[in-house]
Amino acid sequence: MTTYGEIAANAFEAVPEKFEDRMRRIRRQYRSRLKQPVAADAPWFVLCVRTGCEKCVEAALSEAGVDVFVPMRKGKARKRRGRWLPPKDEVLMVGYVLIRCVCSNETMNALMSFEHVAGILGDWEKPFAVNSEKVSKIRCKAGSGDFNYERPVDISVKAGEIVRIACGIFSGLTGEVVTSNGTGKGDVVVEVEMFGQKTPAILPLAMIEKL
Template sequence: MPIAVGSGDRFRDRMRRITDGMLDEGALVTINCRINGGKVPWFALRVWTGREKAVENALDAIGINSLVPMRKGPDLRRRHRLIEGAMMPVIHGYVLVQMMPRAEYLAGLQGIDHAIDVLGGCERPMRISDEEVSRFNALARDGVYDWERPVDLVLKAGERVLITAGPFGGLTATVVTPSKKGRGDVVVSISFMGGEVPVTVPLALLKKL
């Protein structure tokens, strides 16, 4: 007889309990490893655009170390007044998460509200070193990726570029929608795991090949 038939226990509820259990276990194992001086890699969790901070807060609440590097967004001009840009993620749609690299722990991240999946998949995820996360976050804090910061780089659609930092650091991409103002964001397409991944990144994050 199928498990839980007639018990009123829905499949979705059972899966949510399993997911929560894996997240709790993963958080505990990760914390113990860090306390004992072990190195724990980071992963990029793809989330709904605009929900990056909500996911970060939800993960922090259950003891999972996460990070959304932020930058200053575009300034607004209203009736001859300049309104400074609000803070926004450096890369939209991603949250960096530090977790022990076990598939069941990473799969549990998908149970967080507004989370989609782990970059690269749970079995063979793309790892990011602690040093790279620290470097990327430091550059963001220093204003390197601020929207209004001018960048001496002119790109055209179809050109190949190198992503210089962050979860996609070291990967090459193709420019889809360039910035014509020497600042702001650029849409690029990254060849990854046999497919094309479109990503919006700051112009300052790119280097022409």
């Protein structure tokens, strides 16, 4: 006589594997390629990940032996029950994770095998590269608190203004301000035109300058 447990087990096995899960499983076979050594001055690439999952992806990639970096900063000060709470650490580049590895079809497939990874900035054949000097500056400035939310800066912007990005992964590019900010601190949303389309980025005011 067939038991309830056997019926349930057979029903579970009969459920077809989701396409995304199947592709992720296939791509896992290439993960060992991510451990190939790279030069100290090799460029970094930018993974696009699910918002709020940056540190989770960083941990998974690090465990797999990938050179990975998620810049952090102090966030917004908050008041609760009449008391100001100390700012908490938060991700500087929302939705992005910096990684460094040998660029090949195998490694690109391996990166897509990690949960919460949506893609890579640019495209698989020619991903957007960030030189090592630029990443070193981001690391230094983030560590010094230059990008902290509460850090005062002498700049205010209005929606529609064209600004230049002076620091960060998009440094040297220009973009259009989406959200006004006249507080002298905090962030601003800037649309940067890349790869034939506009890419929104949340940037500290300290990263931009007026033209």
